[in-house]
Amino acid sequence: MAVNKKQVFDPQDQALSIFGKALAHPARLAILKVLAERGGCICGELVDALPLAQSTVSQHLKELREASLVLVNLEGPRSCYCINWPAVEKAVDGMKEFFKQLEEQKNPNACKG
Amino acid sequence: MAVNKKQVFDPQDQALSIFGKALAHPARLAILKVLAERGGCICGELVDALPLAQSTVSQHLKELREASLVLVNLEGPRSCYCINWPAVEKAVDGMKEFFKQLEEQKNPNACKG
DNA sequence: CCTTTTTATCGTATATTTGCGATATACAAC
DNA sequence: GTTGTATATCGCAAATATACGATAAAAAGG
Numbered sequence: 600m601a602v603n604k605k606q607v608f609d610p611q612d613q614a615l616s617i618f619g620k621a622l623a624h625p626a627r628l629a630i631l632k633v634l635a636e637r638g639g640c641i642c643g644e645l646v647d648a649l650p651l652a653q654s655t656v657s658q659h660l661k662e663l664r665e666a667s668l669v670l671v672n673l674e675g676p677r678s679c680y681c682i683n684w685p686a687v688e689k690a691v692d693g694m695k696e697f698f699k700q701l702e703e704q705k706n707p708n709a710c711k712g
Numbered sequence: 713m714a715v716n717k718k719q720v721f722d723p724q725d726q727a728l729s730i731f732g733k734a735l736a737h738p739a740r741l742a743i744l745k746v747l748a749e750r751g752g753c754i755c756g757e758l759v760d761a762l763p764l765a766q767s768t769v770s771q772h773l774k775e776l777r778e779a780s781l782v783l784v785n786l787e788g789p790r791s792c793y794c795i796n797w798p799a800v801e802k803a804v805d806g807m808k809e810f811f812k813q814l815e816e817q818k819n820p821n822a823c824k825g
Numbered sequence: 826c827c828t829t830t831t832t833a834t835c836g837t838a839t840a841t842t843t844g845c846g847a848t849a850t851a852c853a854a855c
Numbered sequence: 856g857t858t859g860t861a862t863a864t865c866g867c868a869a870a871t872a873t874a875c876g877a878t879a880a881a882a883a884g885g
């Protein structure tokens with residue numbers, strides 16, 4: 600039981616779901632905002648900007664990294680994070696495309712919900 | 713510990729994160745596709761269209777309902793689901809707006825990630 | 826009323842996420 | 856080398872998500 604069946608679905612849907620998951624916590628959205636505003640910043644600045652412990656921020660950054668939405672650059676003992684703009688744009692385009700296709704197929708035989 | 717801190721963040725970010733969470737599983741994306749194609753259909757049709765047990769599909773539908781992305785209409789013993797298009801459009805617009813603002817703030821002082 | 830059909834919910838098992846403190850690691854400065 | 860700073864990772868606890876089978880509930884048909 601509790602087998603993860605995600606991989607049996609359409610790879611494109613899997614990719615979009617990874618993007619969705621990255622956006623599924625407001626802390627990660629807040630991180631993206633700070634990174635955009637400042638054009639990237641070090642982990643410590645993010646910790647100061649968020650109401651979360653350093654280890655928790657680091658974990659959210661890891662998730663954003665795994666979804667390819669941010670990049671990290673080591674500067675001595677510091678980690679400078681910035682937004683991976685090409686990847687973000689690609690993901691947003693994928694999302695838009697998904698919903699565009701959804702609307703194009705929009706069948707008028709909707710139930711009377 | 714393990715206290716959920718989501719509610720301390722920007723309400724707009726919270727709303728977007730709820731949308732993200734709804735999209736965070738490919739099964740739910742597949743459900744949305746089927747609903748769009750057919751203009752809504754009953755739970756049983758979705759179960760046939762997906763490689764998941766009936767109870768699991770029902771659970772995913774519940775999540776989509778809780779994110780307001782689908783509506784349900786009871787037709788005798790059947791439940792007819794359809795996409796809540798106004799809510800979907802609102803959520804997609806919110807998502808677009810988020811990334812538009814992100815790009816507008818795009819500070820050129822990016823780290824050399 | 827009983828049966829069938831359909832769907833939601835319950836119970837359960839497991840996996841993942843969220844959050845923190847503590848610790849390890851990596852580098853800079855001295 | 857030692858100290859200090861910055862960050863990642865570990866370990867833990869609690870919450871949430873994923874998946875299924877079993878059961879309950881609701882309506883239609885006999």
